[in-house]
Amino acid sequence: MTIILFIIILWYGGLFFQTFFLHRYAAHQTFTMSNVAEKITFILTWFFQGSNYLSAYGYGVMHRMHHAYADTEDDPHSPKYDASVFSMMWRTKTIYSDINKQKIFVEPKFTKNVPQWKRFDAFASSWVSRLSWAVIYIAFFVFFATAWWQWLFLPVALFMAPIHGVIINWYAHIYGYVNFKSKDTSKNLFKFDFLMMGEGYHNNHHKYASRSNFGGVRWHEIDPTYQIMRVLNFFGVIKIKPSLVKIERD
Template sequence: MIILAFFLAHWYLSVLMQTLFLHRYAAHQMFTMSHRWEKVFYVLTFIGQGSSFLSPRAYGIMHRLHHAHADTEQDPHSPQFSKNLFDMMWKTRIFYSEIKTNRDSIPAKFKKGVPNWEWMERFGCRWPVRLAWGTAYTLFYIQFATSPWMFLLLPVHFLMGPIHGAIINWYAHRYGYTNFKVDDTAKNLLPFDFLMMGESYHNNHHKYGGRVNFGGFRWHEFDPAYPLLKVLHGLKIVKLRMGRDEEYM
């Protein structure tokens, strides 16, 4: 029970920070926050993703390119131009690494306004730090696992951030239903998104790239991150840009 609770806590905290900070804030600027709160969210993302910490700056730039060039050869992660899931993940890793190390030739408009706390970007991505997180997960399992099969969950902990990205970038472009006709293959992966905190409503999001609420077009579409953002807005931690329903680019 302890291991299951730990796994679920890591899963949902990681995907929450990915959808709130990396996706809705860094990539789409659906809300604003002070520099102090931005650093708090950086730290929460570092804790939530742990060994698979993703650079908010690189993620934001790469995701903007995805929206601008979805399902074309310029898309950083399109199933249409990959042999399989692992091929797409490898290509995504290379693209991400080029942005992270400033070896890209991406136009400046895609980089405007992305968060960039340079110290945390460097620290969170260092291999000794990633290995320290992985060691901590492993020691926790050694202490509390009650069956050998539980150790099969460890690779998910190690690669939590990329796994969440792969679920949407691969499966939500191949399976699911659509509410809207769009110029790409984006689909709503789950009718009720209990797994990805609203990210599964990918067709909705590709139709209205700046809309804060990813769900809400059908009675069963509930985006759990949206009411949380409303609470954070009410507490003046973030300021939602109300009424946005346009594409980012």
């Protein structure tokens, strides 16, 4: 039971900071927060993502490119142009790394106002940090695993972020339903998205990328991350930007 609880905490902790900080804040800037709150969120992202830490800058820039070039040859990740899920994720990793290390030219429109903390990113993305977290995860399993099958969850802990990426970047472009017609293959993967905390409403998001609420188009589309954001907004931790779009479902 302890191992299952540990995986649940890693799953939702890492996922929350991915969708809240890296996606809705860094990439789309659907809300604002103070410099102090931003730095604290950087640290919390590292703490909960651990060995899977993703840079807000690398993620934010790459995700903007995904929206601009969705399902074209320039898309950083698309089932339409990758032979398998593994080739897609490897290409995603390569582009993400090249953006972070500034090995490729990126148009200014993709980098504008994307938060970056270079020193912290260098530490959190280092092999020292990643291997240290891996050792911590393995030690946790050594102490608390009570059955052989629980060790099957260790790779999930070590590769949590890529697994999240596969679910949305691959499967949410293949399976699901559509609220809005679009030029890309984005789909809403779940009717009730409590597995991916709102990220599964991918078709909604591609239609209205600037909305902080990924759900809310149909009655059953509840976005858990947005509900948490409303609480943080109420207490003044963040300030959600008002949405200026009028939703009209096809």
